[in-house]
Amino acid sequence: MKIDVRFSVEGLGDAELSGATAVVIDVLRATTSMVQALASGAKAIYPTASTEEAVKLLQSIGRDDTLLCGERRTRRIEGYHLGNSPSEFTAEVVAGKRLIMNTTNGTRAFLAAESADRVIAAAFNNLGAVTVAVAGVERLVIACAGRSGAFALEDTLCAGHLIRRLRAAGTDPLILTDGAIAAEALADAFPVGDTLASTAAGRDLAEAGLGDDVADCARFDVHSVVPELDDRVIRLPHGG
Numbered sequence: 001m002k003i004d005v006r007f008s009v010e011g012l013g014d015a016e017l018s019g020a021t022a023v024v025i026d027v028l029r030a031t032t033s034m035v036q037a038l039a040s041g042a043k044a045i046y047p048t049a050s051t052e053e054a055v056k057l058l059q060s061i062g063r064d065d066t067l068l069c070g071e072r073r074t075r076r077i078e079g080y081h082l083g084n085s086p087s088e089f090t091a092e093v094v095a096g097k098r099l100i101m102n103t104t105n106g107t108r109a110f111l112a113a114e115s116a117d118r119v120i121a122a123a124f125n126n127l128g129a130v131t132v133a134v135a136g137v138e139r140l141v142i143a144c145a146g147r148s149g150a151f152a153l154e155d156t157l158c159a160g161h162l163i164r165r166l167r168a169a170g171t172d173p174l175i176l177t178d179g180a181i182a183a184e185a186l187a188d189a190f191p192v193g194d195t196l197a198s199t200a201a202g203r204d205l206a207e208a209g210l211g212d213d214v215a216d217c218a219r220f221d222v223h224s225v226v227p228e229l230d231d232r233v234i235r236l237p238h239g240g
């Protein structure tokens, strides 16, 4: 298995993605929220690249059973039903609903990775399930959402833990690009909980009174769902 880790989705194109399985990671907080939402019974998540696109999509799919979710500078977008805190996506709120989502980094990352054969959402919360889901693939591109195009330690740490899990699972020999080697080394060097809290994104969340989100995002294997992008909609394969 060849594994590449991209620290942001800038410049990620068809050449790297075609024929590969892409795993999109945005630990703080988009993929953690997506995993929580689908584990809570949300029907589908529509990632959008802008608030304008989100509103247009709402008009086209209709408001029934549809919730607008997302953030700007960590806070819920005005007029949206939900922000981007994983704890908002409870079964009472999202079960059976379609979620139109727009966040600063994570939703765009999905759209940037869509030309891969498969596009999977990963976070610490569903890392074990993702490990099983990708164990047999030939080529894996781990696309870290990053933060406004820059390196995000939290995403790369999660990428490194995925590589460690694949190595422990005894899949065929791993051929790592330099980015993947660096990500795995980071996973060996940094404890997740403390590190997430010390990242720029973690500090901003704490400053916004959302420090509990950081703790939620640092938890391993709390869900066994593996969300996948299919024709620009993120769902659980076979209905979950």
Ligand SMILES: O=C(O)[C@H](CS(=O)(=O)O)OP(=O)(O)O
Pocket (backbone or CB within 6 Å): 026, 028, 029, 030, 031, 071, 073, 074, 084, 103, 104, 105, 106, 107, 145, 146, 147, 148, 201, 204, 205
């Ligand atoms: O919602 C989040 O925590 C972040 C906000 S920021 O870009 O880190 O300020 O957005 P996300 O798209 O989940 O990375």
Ligand SMILES: [Mg+2]
Pocket (backbone or CB within 6 Å): 026, 027, 028, 029, 030, 105, 106, 145, 146, 147, 152, 201
């Ligand atoms: Mg993020």
